[in-house]
Amino acid sequence: MTVELREMLAKSSPEESLTAHLSATLDGALALRRRVGEISFVDQVTGGRFWAAVCLAALCHDAGKIPDGFQNMLKGLVRSWGERHEIVSLGFLPGLVTDERLLMWVATGVATHHRSLEGGRGPLIKAYGGASDEEWRSRLRPVPENVAVELTGWLARTAREAGLPITAHVPGEVDVIGEARRVFSELLDAWELPVPPDEGLVAVLLQGAVTLADHVSSAHGTLHTRQPVGAGFRPLLEQVFAGRGQVLRPHQTEAASVRGHLLLRAPTGSGKTEGGLLWAATQAAEITHRTGGVPRVFFTLPYLASINAMAVRLGSLLGDDTLVGVMHSRAASYHLAAAICPEDGDDEQAVAARKAVSRAAATRLFRETVRVGTPYQILRGVLAGPAHSSTVIDAANSVFVLDELHAYDPRRLGYILAAARLWERLGGRVAVLSATLPDALARLFRQVLDHDVRLVEASTSGTPPRHRLGLREHRLTDPESIGEIKRRLAGGESVLVVANNVADAQGLFAELAPVTDVAFLLHSRFRRMDRSALEQVIGERFGVGRPRQLGLVVATQVVEVSLDVDFDCLFTSAAPLEALLQRFGRVNRIGSRPPADVVVHAASFAPRRKGGEEYADGVYPRPAVDLGWHILTRHDGKEVDEADARLWLDEVYGSAWGQEWYDDVLRHQQEFTEAFLGFAHPFVSRDELTERFDELFDGTEAVLERDRDAYEADLTTGHKAAGRLLAERYLIPMPHWAAPLTTWEKRLGVRVVDADYDERLGLGEIHGRAFQNYQAGEVL
Known part of the structure; x- marks a missing residue:
C-alpha cells in the first residue's frame, strides 16, 4: 500500500x-x-x-x-x-x-x-x-x-x-x-x-x-453472536427452579413445546414470564436451524419501571447482566443508576456516566441478543431512513414476547398487530403473554398472522381464590372512601390505593399520608431520580416474599405491571376490566393468604377539554368502564375466581361495544400498514411521519425552572454525553400535548416548566402559561 x-x-x-x-x-x-x-x-x-x-x-x-x-x-x-x-x-x-x-x-x-x-x-x-x-x-x-x-x-x-x-x-x-x-x-x-x-x-x-x-x-463495537435464551435455556431454568424446590408447571412445559406463534393466558404469579421465555428458547433454536443466524429475543412491556425490573431479572437468571439490553429511551439513565452508589462524589459520578453512555450506545447499536423494552421502540423502525432502518433488519428472524398488551386501546393494539404481521414476514415469531387475555384478542392475532397461533392456558383448577370483591357507589376521593381506607391503615395493614389520574392520586395522598408513618405516592410525573428512589424503597418494603409490613402506597396505573409488590388490600377507581384485574394482581399476589379485599369505587365521567365522548376520570372511554362495572355488580361481596375473571372479559369484548372495538382495532391495523409499512418509495424521507409517530407513542420531557442551573451545571460535567446523562436526572416526563405548558430553552436543548414540585408529591401547579385553568396534577 x-x-x-x-x-x-x-x-x-x-x-x-x-x-x-x-x-x-x-x-x-x-x-x-x-x-x-x-x-x-x-x-x-x-x-x-x-x-x-x-x-x-x-x-x-x-x-x-x-x-x-x-x-x-x-x-x-x-x-x-x-x-x-x-x-x-x-x-x-x-x-x-x-x-x-x-x-x-x-x-x-x-x-x-x-x-x-x-x-x-x-x-x-x-x-x-x-x-x-x-x-x-x-x-x-x-x-x-x-x-x-x-x-x-x-x-x-x-x-x-x-x-x-x-x-x-x-x-x-x-x-x-x-x-x-x-x-x-x-x-x-x-x-x-x-x-x-x-x-x-x-x-x-x-x-x-x-x-x-x-x-x-465507527464505534469499534461488536455484535453478540450467542443467544442465551436458546437451546441451553431450559436446563438452566430447571436448575434454578430445583434450587428453589420447584419444577416446571404444565403450562410452562406446554409453552416450551409450541413451534410457532403463542398466546399464553396465565394468572399473575403463575410463572407466565418463564413460560414465555421457554417458548422463546424453542423458537430461537428453530430459527437458528432454519436460517443459520442468531435470533434476537425481544421481551416487551408497557411501562418504564417494569422494563428495568425485567432486565435485572433476566440478567440474574442468565448469570450475566451484560447479555441483556434495555431498549427504552432512558436506557442510559437506567445503567447510570445501576453504576452510581449514593456515596459517590462528583468525579466518580462523571466516570460512571461515561461508562453508562458507552453501554447505552452499545445497546443502541444492537449489540445484545436479548432486549427488554416497549413495543414502540421496535415499531419505530417503520420510520425507515438512515436513522431507523437498522431496527428493521435487526428484527428479521427474531422472537418477540409481548407481555401484558392493553387490549382496551384499539389504536395502539392495531398498530402492534400491524407490526406483528411485519415481524412474521421477516421470519419472526410472536407470543402474547397475559393474565387477562380475552378471546377477542386471540381471534385478532389469528386473523392478522398467516401462520398458526396456539393458545396455551394455565389451569386454575384447585387454585384457592386470592381476592374478595367489594364495590362502592361513591368515588375513591369521597370522604366516606377516605374514612374506610384510614380504618384499614389503623388496623396495621399494607394498603394500595390506585387512582386513575395524577390529580386524584395527589389529593388522596394528602388526605391519607398523615395517618400512617409509612406512605408513598407513585405516578409518572416525578423527576427521574425521585421516581427511581421511590420504586426502590417501595419494592424493598412491599415486595413479594418480604415480611409483611404496614404502610400505604397511593399510585396511578403505573403500578399495574411495573412493580412486583404484594399488599393486604386494594382500593381503586373503576377502570376497564383488564386494568382492574391487573391492579387486583398487586394484592395477595401469590395466594399465600386467605382472600384479600379488592374494593372498586365508581368513577366520575365527563368529557375532556375539547368536549365529545365521556371519560372515566379523564382517562378511560366510558363504555369499557361501564361494561366492566356492570359485570362486577353481579359479584359484589364474592370471592373472585380466576377462571370467572376471564369469562368476564369475554363478556365485555363480546358485547356491541366489543364488536365496535374489534372493528376499530382492524381499522387501525390497516391504517398503520398503509401509512408506515408500504415502502413504495423507500428512500423518500419520512420526516413528516416522525412527528405523527411521536404524538402516538412518545411524550416530551421538561426540567423545572428551579432545576435549570443544576441541569446546566451537569451538562458541563466532564464528557459531553456523560454530562447530558447526569443532567437527565432532573427531567420530568410529560405527554406530547403538554408542550405548550413549557418553554423551549434552545441553548440547553430542553423544555423548562415553571411549576410547583415536591419530592414526595411530584409535579404540582404550573404557572405563567396559556393554560391558566390548569389544575395541579391534571397532566395524565
Whole structure:
C-alpha cells in the first residue's frame, strides 16, 4: 500500500485510516450476516444477492472520501467540504461489479447510508439530480487518480478475500466522478416510481444493514453472536427452579413445546414470564436451524419501571447482566443508576456516566441478543431512513414476547398487530403473554398472522381464590372512601390505593399520608431520580416474599405491571376490566393468604377539554368502564375466581361495544400498514411521519425552572454525553400535548416548566402559561 493511500483518513477524531474503516465496516456486515441469517422472501426479490450487496456496499460506502476537499476538511485545513462523499463512492462500483442487478443494490446501499434520496435534510436528488457533468466535476474534484486506482485494487482484493462476487479484472484507470454520475442517474431511475411492497421492504433492510455495519465499525463495537435464551435455556431454568424446590408447571412445559406463534393466558404469579421465555428458547433454536443466524429475543412491556425490573431479572437468571439490553429511551439513565452508589462524589459520578453512555450506545447499536423494552421502540423502525432502518433488519428472524398488551386501546393494539404481521414476514415469531387475555384478542392475532397461533392456558383448577370483591357507589376521593381506607391503615395493614389520574392520586395522598408513618405516592410525573428512589424503597418494603409490613402506597396505573409488590388490600377507581384485574394482581399476589379485599369505587365521567365522548376520570372511554362495572355488580361481596375473571372479559369484548372495538382495532391495523409499512418509495424521507409517530407513542420531557442551573451545571460535567446523562436526572416526563405548558430553552436543548414540585408529591401547579385553568396534577 502506497503512502498516499495509507494516509487517507475516514475520520479525524480520533484519526482512523480509510482502509481500516472500510475493512472494519465489511467485518461488521459479515458479522451481521452471520447473526441475521437468510431471509427467505428477500432472496426471492434479489435473486440471492442481498448479503453480497450489503457486504460490498459496506466495503465501498466511504471510498468517496478520497477527494482533496474531504481530506482537507478532516485535517482541519477547511471548515467544510460541502459535498457528499457517498456520491463519490458510487464511482468505484462499476469497476468492481459487472452484474447490473447486483450493482444497483450495492449502489443503493452506498448512496443511502446517510441521507434520503428525496425529502428531509439535504436530499441527494436535490443536491445532484439536475447537475451537469461539468458541475459534478467542478464540485467534487480534485480526486487523486493514483489513489483512486490503488483503492479500487485494494477494494477488489479485500472483497475477493471475503468471498464476495466481483469482477476478475480491475481497470487500470478510474473515472470516479463520471462513473458516479452515471450510476447515480441510474439509481434515481430505479427508485423514481413506486415499487412493490416486497421490493420496498428489501430496500429498507439493505439500507439498515449497511447503516448498522457502519455504526458498529465507527464505534469499534461488536455484535453478540450467542443467544442465551436458546437451546441451553431450559436446563438452566430447571436448575434454578430445583434450587428453589420447584419444577416446571404444565403450562410452562406446554409453552416450551409450541413451534410457532403463542398466546399464553396465565394468572399473575403463575410463572407466565418463564413460560414465555421457554417458548422463546424453542423458537430461537428453530430459527437458528432454519436460517443459520442468531435470533434476537425481544421481551416487551408497557411501562418504564417494569422494563428495568425485567432486565435485572433476566440478567440474574442468565448469570450475566451484560447479555441483556434495555431498549427504552432512558436506557442510559437506567445503567447510570445501576453504576452510581449514593456515596459517590462528583468525579466518580462523571466516570460512571461515561461508562453508562458507552453501554447505552452499545445497546443502541444492537449489540445484545436479548432486549427488554416497549413495543414502540421496535415499531419505530417503520420510520425507515438512515436513522431507523437498522431496527428493521435487526428484527428479521427474531422472537418477540409481548407481555401484558392493553387490549382496551384499539389504536395502539392495531398498530402492534400491524407490526406483528411485519415481524412474521421477516421470519419472526410472536407470543402474547397475559393474565387477562380475552378471546377477542386471540381471534385478532389469528386473523392478522398467516401462520398458526396456539393458545396455551394455565389451569386454575384447585387454585384457592386470592381476592374478595367489594364495590362502592361513591368515588375513591369521597370522604366516606377516605374514612374506610384510614380504618384499614389503623388496623396495621399494607394498603394500595390506585387512582386513575395524577390529580386524584395527589389529593388522596394528602388526605391519607398523615395517618400512617409509612406512605408513598407513585405516578409518572416525578423527576427521574425521585421516581427511581421511590420504586426502590417501595419494592424493598412491599415486595413479594418480604415480611409483611404496614404502610400505604397511593399510585396511578403505573403500578399495574411495573412493580412486583404484594399488599393486604386494594382500593381503586373503576377502570376497564383488564386494568382492574391487573391492579387486583398487586394484592395477595401469590395466594399465600386467605382472600384479600379488592374494593372498586365508581368513577366520575365527563368529557375532556375539547368536549365529545365521556371519560372515566379523564382517562378511560366510558363504555369499557361501564361494561366492566356492570359485570362486577353481579359479584359484589364474592370471592373472585380466576377462571370467572376471564369469562368476564369475554363478556365485555363480546358485547356491541366489543364488536365496535374489534372493528376499530382492524381499522387501525390497516391504517398503520398503509401509512408506515408500504415502502413504495423507500428512500423518500419520512420526516413528516416522525412527528405523527411521536404524538402516538412518545411524550416530551421538561426540567423545572428551579432545576435549570443544576441541569446546566451537569451538562458541563466532564464528557459531553456523560454530562447530558447526569443532567437527565432532573427531567420530568410529560405527554406530547403538554408542550405548550413549557418553554423551549434552545441553548440547553430542553423544555423548562415553571411549576410547583415536591419530592414526595411530584409535579404540582404550573404557572405563567396559556393554560391558566390548569389544575395541579391534571397532566395524565
